[in-house]
Amino acid sequence: MNTGINAAAIIGGGVIGGGWVARFLLMGIDVNVYDPDPQAERKITEVLNNARRSLPDLYEHRLPVEGTLVFSDSIEAAVANVDWVSECVPERLELKQKVLNEVQLHCSSSTIVSSSTSGFKPSELQQGSTRPEQIIVAHPFNPVYLIPLVELVGDAETTQNAKQILSKLGCFPLVVRKEIDAHIADRLLEAVWREGLWLVKDGIATTQEIDDAISYGFGLRWAQMGLFETYRIAGGEAGMAHFIKQFGPALEWPWTKLMDVPELSDSLVQTIADQSDAHSGKHSIRELERIRDDNLVAMMRSLKATNWGAGELLNTMDKQLSADAHEAGSYLTTINRTIPSSWTDYNGHMNDSRYSEVFSVASDEVMQSIGANADYIEGGMSYFTVDMHITYNQECHHGDAITVATRIANGQGKKLKLEHAMRNEQGELLASCDQLLIHVDLEARKSCLPLEAVAIELSKLADQHQSLGKPY
Amino acid sequence: MNTGINAAAIIGGGVIGGGWVARFLLMGIDVNVYDPDPQAERKITEVLNNARRSLPDLYEHRLPVEGTLVFSDSIEAAVANVDWVSECVPERLELKQKVLNEVQLHCSSSTIVSSSTSGFKPSELQQGSTRPEQIIVAHPFNPVYLIPLVELVGDAETTQNAKQILSKLGCFPLVVRKEIDAHIADRLLEAVWREGLWLVKDGIATTQEIDDAISYGFGLRWAQMGLFETYRIAGGEAGMAHFIKQFGPALEWPWTKLMDVPELSDSLVQTIADQSDAHSGKHSIRELERIRDDNLVAMMRSLKATNWGAGELLNTMDKQLSADAHEAGSYLTTINRTIPSSWTDYNGHMNDSRYSEVFSVASDEVMQSIGANADYIEGGMSYFTVDMHITYNQECHHGDAITVATRIANGQGKKLKLEHAMRNEQGELLASCDQLLIHVDLEARKSCLPLEAVAIELSKLADQHQSLGKPY
Numbered sequence: 001m002n003t004g005i006n007a008a009a010i011i012g013g014g015v016i017g018g019g020w021v022a023r024f025l026l027m028g029i030d031v032n033v034y035d036p037d038p039q040a041e042r043k044i045t046e047v048l049n050n051a052r053r054s055l056p057d058l059y060e061h062r063l064p065v066e067g068t069l070v071f072s073d074s075i076e077a078a079v080a081n082v083d084w085v086s087e088c089v090p091e092r093l094e095l096k097q098k099v100l101n102e103v104q105l106h107c108s109s110s111t112i113v114s115s116s117t118s119g120f121k122p123s124e125l126q127q128g129s130t131r132p133e134q135i136i137v138a139h140p141f142n143p144v145y146l147i148p149l150v151e152l153v154g155d156a157e158t159t160q161n162a163k164q165i166l167s168k169l170g171c172f173p174l175v176v177r178k179e180i181d182a183h184i185a186d187r188l189l190e191a192v193w194r195e196g197l198w199l200v201k202d203g204i205a206t207t208q209e210i211d212d213a214i215s216y217g218f219g220l221r222w223a224q225m226g227l228f229e230t231y232r233i234a235g236g237e238a239g240m241a242h243f244i245k246q247f248g249p250a251l252e253w254p255w256t257k258l259m260d261v262p263e264l265s266d267s268l269v270q271t272i273a274d275q276s277d278a279h280s281g282k283h284s285i286r287e288l289e290r291i292r293d294d295n296l297v298a299m300m301r302s303l304k305a306t307n308w309g310a311g312e313l314l315n316t317m318d319k320q321l322s323a324d325a326h327e328a329g330s331y332l333t334t335i336n337r338t339i340p341s342s343w344t345d346y347n348g349h350m351n352d353s354r355y356s357e358v359f360s361v362a363s364d365e366v367m368q369s370i371g372a373n374a375d376y377i378e379g380g381m382s383y384f385t386v387d388m389h390i391t392y393n394q395e396c397h398h399g400d401a402i403t404v405a406t407r408i409a410n411g412q413g414k415k416l417k418l419e420h421a422m423r424n425e426q427g428e429l430l431a432s433c434d435q436l437l438i439h440v441d442l443e444a445r446k447s448c449l450p451l452e453a454v455a456i457e458l459s460k461l462a463d464q465h466q467s468l469g470k471p472y
Numbered sequence: 473m474n475t476g477i478n479a480a481a482i483i484g485g486g487v488i489g490g491g492w493v494a495r496f497l498l499m500g501i502d503v504n505v506y507d508p509d510p511q512a513e514r515k516i517t518e519v520l521n522n523a524r525r526s527l528p529d530l531y532e533h534r535l536p537v538e539g540t541l542v543f544s545d546s547i548e549a550a551v552a553n554v555d556w557v558s559e560c561v562p563e564r565l566e567l568k569q570k571v572l573n574e575v576q577l578h579c580s581s582s583t584i585v586s587s588s589t590s591g592f593k594p595s596e597l598q599q600g601s602t603r604p605e606q607i608i609v610a611h612p613f614n615p616v617y618l619i620p621l622v623e624l625v626g627d628a629e630t631t632q633n634a635k636q637i638l639s640k641l642g643c644f645p646l647v648v649r650k651e652i653d654a655h656i657a658d659r660l661l662e663a664v665w666r667e668g669l670w671l672v673k674d675g676i677a678t679t680q681e682i683d684d685a686i687s688y689g690f691g692l693r694w695a696q697m698g699l700f701e702t703y704r705i706a707g708g709e710a711g712m713a714h715f716i717k718q719f720g721p722a723l724e725w726p727w728t729k730l731m732d733v734p735e736l737s738d739s740l741v742q743t744i745a746d747q748s749d750a751h752s753g754k755h756s757i758r759e760l761e762r763i764r765d766d767n768l769v770a771m772m773r774s775l776k777a778t779n780w781g782a783g784e785l786l787n788t789m790d791k792q793l794s795a796d797a798h799e800a801g802s803y804l805t806t807i808n809r810t811i812p813s814s815w816t817d818y819n820g821h822m823n824d825s826r827y828s829e830v831f832s833v834a835s836d837e838v839m840q841s842i843g844a845n846a847d848y849i850e851g852g853m854s855y856f857t858v859d860m861h862i863t864y865n866q867e868c869h870h871g872d873a874i875t876v877a878t879r880i881a882n883g884q885g886k887k888l889k890l891e892h893a894m895r896n897e898q899g900e901l902l903a904s905c906d907q908l909l910i911h912v913d914l915e916a917r918k919s920c921l922p923l924e925a926v927a928i929e930l931s932k933l934a935d936q937h938q939s940l941g942k943p944y
Contacts, residue, residue: 141693177677184681184682196700209656218660222691225764226679226682227683228751240748240749299774353831
């Protein structure tokens with residue numbers, strides 16, 4: 001996988017900085033970190049460990065070998081030879097300006113220098129800079145290693161370059177075309193936060209009740225369609241303009257207290273802290289992070305099947321990761337991946353049915369490699385499984401790397417007989433599978449001979465595999 | 473399944489009314505609809521068809537037989553003998569008061585009379601009523617047949633009764649303890665909507681860019697944890713109070729324009745409609761509805777594995793639906809369900825690996841029925857699959873009802889040999905499976921004999937099944 005960059009520097013190693021470190025490192029990019037806090041290494045390691053257990057779960061292919069992490073002694077040392085810099089220091093304008101100035105003194109003029117600021121505009125960050133166009137905003141969202149969105153604001157060319165790099169890392173870079181305080185997402189978040197504080201202060205709802213109103217309600221909608229697309233549907237066939245005209249007047253009703261800011265008195269702060277303890281206090285922050293990450297991974301993975309939103313993004317990344325899986329003259333390497341958390345069952349290991357899922361995907365890979373691909377299927381031909389026999393040799397667990405070697409044992413006529421061997425990184429056999437598929441006409445839903453191009457490719461591979469013997 | 477009620481009446485058959493109809497009907501409850509609109513039957517049928525293709529997908533068990541749908545000629549006829557009334561007429565207070573008054577004239581005093589209003593308070597709806605405590609708000613969210621949240625506002629006893637009924641229908645009823653304009657969720661939504669309109673009006677972002685900022689960003693977070701729990705994590709070990717004090721000051725920065733209402737000029741309305749067309753216009757409203765429903769189902773299903781939020785709710789409902797699946801003296805009925813959309817693959821039928829998933833769950837059911845349940849596993853004993861052989865006889869598709877009959881072919885010693893037959897509603901064999909499991913000590917990860925209670929139950933069942941022969 002070529003991400004187009006070799007090294008990145010992260011200045012400031014808190015939750016956001018640590019998240020950037022993880023995103024780059026796990027995609028195979030070397031990372032230098034500068035943070036004078038003596039706790040920085042411990043904090044970053046914690047974020048990294050969370051990322052290592054969840055980010056690989058998003059994909060059906062193995063990630064590149066991790067980059068090298070270096071803790072630098074100075075900004076100068078950190079940024080000297082990198083393609084990307086993320087500034088992640090606390091949200092104080094003078095501090096950010098000082099750090100960005102120091103970064104520009106020592107980095108190449110071709111380096112992308114980004115700030116993770118949630119509030120400041122590029123023009124503010126660039127004050128006093130001799131190369132202002134080099135400084136952009138690249139604002140990520142926690143957890144940075146999972147949430148795809150990164151808001152990019154600043155010079156058109158620099159943000160386009162940044163967009164290309166981040167896309168290859170699996171992010172969803174959104175170029176904000178006009179600079180504005182707090183960009184886009186945080187303006188929306190701020191509105192909800194302000195209203196939420198009023199609801200708590202006025203005793204209308206507890207923090208848990210507000211959270212429940214979100215995550216059993218419009219939160220589910222917004223994870224896959226935003227505000228406007230949701231309302232487009234609500235408007236129905238009458239159309240969006242009709243809907244707005246109907247809904248519009250409510251805006252002028254005195255529903256919200258958004259015009260006023262609730263005083264953050266000690267007593268309101270305490271009320272919120274107490275309610276939050278009552279709601280979430282049974283889990284430690286570490287546990288909550290893992291629950292959140294497992295939920296996010298599971299939901300994003302579930303959108304792969306509908307190829308929508310975050311799921312479409314994961315499918316694109318999977319294609320990027322899948323290159324060069326096959327070697328000539330040996331078995332086909334049909335699977336090279338790690339085991340996601342959601343595949344674990346009550347026995348604490350990969351569920352028996354997931355073995356069959358892996359072998360099913362392995363047979364899809366075989367179909368790809370003989371030209372029975374999406375176009376072929378679109379044309380009305382495919383293979384159906386008629387028999388599958390799995391022998392389970394050994395347990396495997398969340399995070400384990402597995403490969404499947406597949407032999408074409410018979411490729412004559414309508415038949416495609418496959419022998420799959422699933423192994424772990426130590427080369428130990430985890431399971432074997434004999435699978436028989438039959439070529440079918442999708443219109444008639446009946447068996448038939450494959451088209452010539454596929455038949456030729458298939459027999460070529462089957463001949464190569466003839467002498468190899470079973471892979472298990 | 474006993475939902476505690478027999479019949480419901482829905483007054484007003486638009487998108488919300490139709491959604492209520494679907495929720496009740498598909499859970500086995502008879503529904504009377506009153507709506508003078510001659511298009512009402514067509515509109516409700518469209519919502520119902522959407523619900524029929526997606527609501528059953530949420531669960532691993534079959535839903536009850538659908539209730540009977542009757543279109544009534546009057547409010548009087550609709551509400552005469554029902555346990556629940558949902559008023560879903562347009563959002564005009566006088567109209568709602570008039571309808572609710574008419575409802576109360578003809579319904580029993582024990583009927584729950586609810587309004588789906590998104591804005592009005594119960595005290596407003598109750599004006600002029602002689603039984604005000606009977607009228608509550610039960611505010612659902614579109615699509616009503618999938619989104620769990622229903623906000624309940626009003627008399628404490630009536631809302632508690634409503635909560636019990638809705639819980640059994642798979643909803644997440646949230647009792648709002650103090651009445652307030654727009655309850656909880658719509659106050660938050662209103663805030664975002666208002667800010668979103670400003671962003672479009674000021675040319676900062678298009679409707680698509682705002683939607684992307686939501687659904688690739690905080691929308692994913694909010695589908696599984698709300699605002700406060702998310703910020704609790706962001707605050708880390710320093711705690712919630714610390715986080716608020718840090719974050720608080722931003723509230724007073726002049727970030728939002730929320731204090732002003734943008735004028736909904738024709739030109740702004742047109743801008744939004746045009747941008748929405750550019751973003752979503754390639755799909756019809758019907759297509760968007762189905763995409764949305766498939767996404768929601770997939771995400772909520774994915775949260776079953778983490779047993780969190782909407783996923784925990786589905787698991788609870790699954791337990792409610794699973795009662796009495798077994799019959800003595802015959803094969804075990806281990807599966808009785810419909811096939812969810814996400815199980816379909818590129819061949820347009822249930823993916824081969826999902827057969828194995830069904831049989832895996834079938835063996836879990838066998839374990840349940842011999843006492844090798846969650847407690848037994850917690851105690852350190854379980855069964856592992858060591859061999860699975862599936863023969864695929866026939867295709868099956870989204871929405872098809874399937875059953876699995878399971879025979880215990882051998883239950884001696886450490887062995888548990890199962891024979892599964894999967895059939896469709898016509899009784900045709902879809903697939904058969906021979907599965908061998910071995911009893912294990914989960915600590916040692918080695919085979920061992922089952923505990924006596926399980927061994928006895930197992931051999932009792934195995935004896936009963938001895939004379940039955942293979943189920944396929």
